[in-house]
Structure formats: C-alpha cells, structure tokens
Amino acid sequence: MKILSLLPGIILLLAVYAGPAAAQGPTPSVDEVNAIAKNLYCPVCANVPLDACGTAACAQWRQQISDLLIAGHSEQQIYDYFVQQYGPGVLATPPPGGLNWLIYLLPPAVVLLGAALVWRSLAAWRKKKPRSKPATTGENKYSKMIEDELKARR
Amino acid sequence: MAEKEVGQTSIWGRLLAWAVLLGLLGLVAIQLGRSQRGMLTRGEPAPSFTLTTFEGTEIGSEDMMGKVVLVNFWASWCKPCEQEAEALQTAWEQYEGRDDVLFLGVDYVDTEKEALAYLERWDITYPNGPDLGTQIYYAFRARGVPETFIINKLGEIAFVKIGPFQGLEELTAVVDRLLEP
C-alpha cells in the first residue's frame, strides 16, 4: 500500500533521471523557476519563500524545480512532488482536503454570519421601543447630574 | 448592541461564545504542552515508521523488531553531517554481518541527486532513504541535523545524539552495550 502512494514520486524521479523520455523542455530561465519557487516555502527555514532563501539547500531545491521543468512537468506536478517529498507545509496555501477545507470555508462563513448578525441588530434596533432607564447601580446620582451638566457645556 | 430578548437566545449565544473561547484556549494550551515536551528521551518507546530506501526497498517495523536499530538523520547540505559519515560507515561494516543490528539513514529534506552523490562520496552502504513528507523527522521530534537515535532490542530509545559523533568509539560503545545479552 505504501508503495502505491510513493508511485507518483518514483515515477517523477525516474522520469527526471532516466534520460530523455517524452517532452524535454528547454532550460527554464531563472524567472520561470522563481515564479514557481514563489509559491513554495523553504522546508527548513521558517516563513521564507523559496525564491528569497539563500541557503545551499534552497539552491538545490530551485535546481530541482529547474530539472523538473526540463523534464516537462507542469507547475501543479511540481507542487505535488514537493508536497510528497517534504510534506504539505511547503505549499503557501494548504492543499484542500480533510481539515484544510476549514481554512477555505471559514472566512466567507465568518463574514456572512457577521453580516447576518449586523442585519439582525439593525432591524431589531429600528423596531425597539424606548426602554425604561436601566438602574444606575453604583453611580451616585449627583455625579451623574454633574456629568450631564459638563457635557452640556461642551 | 442590539437588544435581544433576555432568555433563551441570549443564554445560548453566551454559551456558544464561551465554548468557542475555551476551545481555542484549550487548543493553544495543548500545542504549548506538546512543544514543551522537548526531545525524545531514553526509555520512551521509539515511534514506528517505514523507510523506503533510494533503491525502493521498504523497511518497516517488522524488520526492526528485536534488533538494535540506529536511526541517523542527515542531509547532503548539512556540513556537520560529513564529520560523522566515515565513523558511521566504519561502524556499520563492523556490525554488518550480524542479524541483530540495523543502521538506517534518514535523509531529511533533501534532493535525491545530491543525496545519492553524498552517499557515494562517503561510500555509505547501509540502507538510506528520503524522509517523505518529513514524517519520520516529526515522529522522532528531531530538531535539526545531524541527530542520531539508537533503539534497543525492546524498541525503546536507548541513546540520543545531537550533532555529529565525535569518533568511532563513542558510537560502538553504545551499540556494543546494547548488544550484550
């Protein structure tokens, strides 16, 4: 079972190193590699995108991207390869699936829920009848008189 | 704020708010607790894992049962790893013939080309494989490379080495002690 999950990675690796197979692209430019590296994070250093990372390891990974591009892989295949090799933490956005759906669904849900609550508040406000004054517990009624006077002088 | 009817809706609203808050605090507390755990220590059971070598062989817990297993985390871009590469290989050659010792090299976050070149440069013959998804590294709560964990025949962590081994003797002393009946 484990072998099956490794199959895509192994195939990719074989495709890269088994010599010229199907479509072999031209050497990608640094900008093309960086465009893909931008969406990946350095697996070792925290919060550093792969195109801005200066370590030797990151240079190797950018070279890996280049090799994969030469072998004709698409951008999505490269991302899948990196996820398989280093875990889903290398992607800038969590891959959809399992718990990760929450990160995609919660923001709009929060906004919609909030908007609904606001709407309800506004509607209730408009219908509200003036209540009797709430008990001014703990407030000296004279201090309140003074406060009101001062406010009126503003 | 809007005036909600005091009663059911307000109580439920408050309960929900408190539940969410306490849930969040609990989540952070759990994560804090885990992070404060620190490294794996002697006596703890070693995590079970499967390593698929660069050649494609799978080595799982069945292959490790009853053996003294040395798990070494390394990477081709890791300079200090090179300091212990020779010692590890020499030690392996000593124990290779025995059927109760296993050396495993786990390649942490590395590219295959450079990894294979590293193995060839140091003539390493014991099984090595990439740590796919960095899962083994996280299972062992390792914090960097090189790190070595030696597991005794009962499957417990017997020795943890952070950084490279300073010499062959340091390594063989531990393994020999674990091999005693």
Added chain:
Amino acid sequence: MIADFGFFALLTALMLAVYGCAAAIFGYLRKVPKWVGSARAAALLAFPLLTLSALSLVYSLVSLDFQIEYVAQVTSRSMPLYLRATALWGGQAGSLLFWSWLMSAFASAVMLRDWRRDRDLQPWVILVCLATLGFFLSLILFFENPFVRLWQGTTGTVWTALWQPGGAQAYLPFDGNGLNPLLRHPGMIIHPPMLYLGFVSFVIPFAFAIAALVTGRSDDRWIRVTRRWTLVAWLFLSLGLLLGSRWAYDVLGWGGYWGWDPVEIAAFMPWLTGTAFLHSVMIQEKRGLFKHWNLLLIILTYDLVIFGTFLTRSGVLSSVHAFAQSAIGPMFFIFIAVTLVASLALLSKRWQTLKSDVQMTSLLSREALFLLNNFLFISILLICFLGVIFPLASEILTGQQITVGPIYYETATGPLWAALLLLMGVAPLSAWRASTARTLGRAIWKPLIGSLLVVAVLLLNGMRHPGALLGFWLCAYVVLVTLYEFWRGAFARQAKGENFALALWRLVARNRRRYGGYVIHLGVVLIAIGIIGIEFFQQETQGQLAIGERLQVGGYAVEYKELAEFQTSDGRLVDRAVVNVYRDGVFVRELYPRQDFYMESRQPMTIPGLHSSWEVDVYVLLVSWEPISNANATFKLYVNPLVSWVWLGGMVFIFGTLVAAWPEREAELVRLPARARGLPAEARG
C-alpha cells in the same frame, strides 16, 4: 556592581507593583482612600526605579561589560556607541525590561492626572496597570534576567548566575556576539520602541474600562478620560507597523514590505481592534450606543497586545512555534488566558446594565455605518487570527504541518478592505440618527462622478486590471469625499464672512478630532494607493550579469558596471556593486546594491540599491547566494510602482493624528460654593 544595582532596582520595582495591587484592592474593599493613595505612590515610585535599572543595563551595554551575559549576546567591540545603547531592546531580556520601563512611565503619567472626579475608578486603574507591570517584571526576574553574569568554574565550564557561585571566577569573554545585523538599520532601531509605545499605551484605556466594569458604571466617563491616550496609542502602533514595513523593504531583501508572517500579524491584530475601538467610542460618546462593543474591543486589544509583545520580541523574527517552544511561552499563555476570561466574565456580568435605551432609526445613519465598520474590522481580525491559529490546530488534530501564506490573507481580507475604503467615503456624509437613501445620494453623487472620471482616465491609459481599477476608484472617491467635507465646512464659515483660508483654519481648530480624522483618512488612502501599485503591478526578474551586461524588466534596465570589495571599521566585509539604471534606454542614475558580511556573527545582509520616485521604485539586489565577482554577479531587479505613496501616507497619518490629538482648552473644573450652584442641601459639603 552596576548589574547588582540594576537587579535590586528591578526587584524593588516588582515588590512595589505587588504591594500596589494589594493596597489598591484593600483600599477599595475597605473604602479607605489612604490605601489607594499609597498604591498610587507605589506606582509612581516604580518608574524612577525602573529608569535606574534600565540605565544600569544601558551603561553596561555602552561600556561593553561582557561579563554580563546579555551584553555579551547583543554587543561587540566593533559596534558604535549609539548601536550599543539601542541594543537595550536587541534581545529578549533587554526588550522585556524596556517594555516594563515604558509601562511604568505610562502608569506614572496616569497617576499624575487629576483624579478628583474619578476616585471610584482609581483603585482599579492602579490594579490593572501594576498587575501588567508586575507580570512583565516577574518574567524578567524569573525567566529572562538581563543581569545574569558569566562565571567559569575550575573545570573550565562556563555558566550563568546572578551572583558569584562558590569556586568560580568571573568569566570575561574577549568580545561579544554583536547585535544581529538585521537590527542595525535605523528603521529597526526605532521600530521596537514605537511598537512597544503603542502596545503599552493601550493598557491605559483597558485599565479604565476594567475600572468602569468593576464599579458598575455604564456611562462613557472612562472613554472620555482616555480619549487622547487611545489616539496616541493608535498613532504609535501604526507608526511601529509602518516603520517595520519600511525596514523589511529596505533590508530583508525580497522586494516587499509585508509578508503576512505570523509575527507581523501578531502586531497587526491589536491595530485592527484598536482602530475599530477608536471609531466605535465616538458613537458611545455621541449617542450612548455600542457600549458592549467598546468594552469587548478594548479587552481584545489588550490581550492581543500582550500576545503581540511576546511574539515580536526584539531580535530574530520567529514564528508562532517559537512562542510555544520558549520557556516563557506558557507564562504568557496563562496570563492571557486568565486576563481574557476574567475581563469577559466581568463584561458578561454587566451585560444588562450596559444596554442602551437609544433608538436608531435609519439603516444608513452614521451609527449603522459605524456598526458596519466594527463588523468589518472584527471580520478581518478573525480571518487573521484563523490564519495564525490554523497551522497549530492542524498539527494537533491531523498531525499535518501546513503553512498559511499570503494568498490566504490577501484573498480573504481584500474585499473587506475594499468595503472599508467605501465606508470611509460614505460615513462622513451620513447623518446622525437618520439618513435616507435620498439624502445620502444627494451628498454622494458629485464625488462619485468625479471618481468615475478618474477611472475613465485610467482606462484610457490602458489599465485593465479589475482589482486595481476598483481600488483606484475607491481611493479617488474617498479623497473627493474627504476634500469635499473640508470644503463644505469652510464654505459654510466663509458664508459668515471669513475668508476661505481663515475659515479652513478655524474649522479644523474648532473640530480637531473630526478634521484630524479626515486627514488621517487621506493618509490611509495614500497608503492604499501605494499598496495597490506594488501588489498588482510589481515586476521582477533575476539574472547573472558580466560587466557591461544589462538586466531588464518593465521598461527599466540595470547595467553592471563594477564591483568594489572592502572592509569597514565596524567589522563588515562589503561587496559593493555599481549599477547604472536606464529607463527606456535613457540613463537615470547609479545605484549601489551591496552585500555586507558581518565577520563576527558570520551573517550576510543584502542592502538594495533603491531609486524612488512617485511613480515607481527601482529596487536592485545583489543575490548573495550566487558568486559575486568582478567577472560575474547575479542581480535581482524589482520595479515597484507607487510604493513611495505608502511612506507619504504614513507622514500624513502622523500629521493628522497630531491635529486630532492637539489639546483644546477644555471646560475647567472650577470650585464654586455649593449654594451658588443651586444644588439641593444634601449635596453641599
């Protein structure tokens, strides 16, 4: 000696803080004002003590007393004097001391105000300020003591301790590690103080809010008293964030200014609630609404400030994981959890007494729009919080380590920012209590047409990006509305006979908060323009160049001319390239991107060559991980449109806040004999 002195001053300050808390509570419970007065004195005394403590640390830093571990960590012989002094906040222990010093300064300032009208609030304000101060002081004393020294035992091992352990000698390293090179930039020198000033000053409104909650008051006294504190706190926090962005832009070397790093977000979240709070309190003052909101917002701001303080500790930027793995992480967590639960429980208890009896009649009234404002800011906050907490949750619940990157934040919050921009252009035109679509429409249509004209001009010039067009439309609209407000007010005064300039001056002088606020809004729009420019239209390229070769993108070209390699007196090995910048083939100027290699800490730093204009920034970097030589060097070239408007907006911000916060002559409290005021007999004397 000095270290001992500093330590004892610190210890005494902590004891004063603990005593002050106890005295304040005791005075409140027993209704004995003398104890509260004593607590106040304790709070006042803490400040000079902490000043002495901080000064002793600064003295040790400047005189390079390497036996003190902290000094050895953050200074080195090659650092100039001013950098050694600012190394006070260069590491964890020192920055905690600095934070505590600021807290005691603000607490003392609050103690010095006229408390005659607010005696009932005083004990609780003292308690909250001193409890916060005490927390940080105990962190310093028990976990991160900057005064521990290095000792060497007979076996040669070196360890740290406060006083001389038996059988050990003082260990004096020859040189220290030196401040992290990233922190030696002017922006990074004042960014932590600004940020900490913002953080600390938000504690004061929170203290008053808690005091109001505990004493059961439902009026807005606590808001009016802390109005200026809030404004100044907000200004410092905003400046801190802007300076941090400028520093990142200048020094971190990836052509951007904000990476949505969890550490940045941790400092950003209190700004979100703080801004919402700043606006929302106006409603409570004017109409007595939003009482629950305001208390909730200030409670959130306070706890987010504590959280942000930890995460943004001076020194190496790190992640939320660093929070978890450090020794003081759990202490911060407990403090935040306890204060959050206690404050919210208090709010929950007083919930009913805070209900307002005011009615709101229109959906388009200013109150309704401010409610919308609160909702938008809280939504952005929740989205940011979710992004920070999600990797933690994912790791616990599924074992998977994931990263939540900029795309999430930008996509999820983008529409909300646009809605906020729109609100900035509608709310000033709406009226209190009632506004119908028609009255609002009448006010809106002229600026609306004007803004659409701007969009038409952009379209004619070839801009097609829908997001940018929407953004620029909103910006133009808000600018027109805001300017219209100024014009309208001045025009009304002019009708009474003043000339326009005088009318404008008097208008602003009489309504500082409102028009200062409008100026701040203009600053925000300028920042928005800059952000739209760089986010949607940035272009970049990278390439290896030999001398004489050019790299080009977006109409700009950069030609590699020469390389100079030299050493500086402060311990750097510098590779400095000279490049020519061309625009459409025409020479613009020379730039000097360089790589500084700090020899003692073995850390490289890339400083870009930067050419700024209102239109565009040309940003050239030497790529440090590729070989740099006279023969070949690798460069990165960024063309960042409009980014200078961000910094300009920041300055308009400052100006606007000064206008808004400038003291007015307030109605003075005058002592009059009671009978002269006609008060009933019971109230006299």
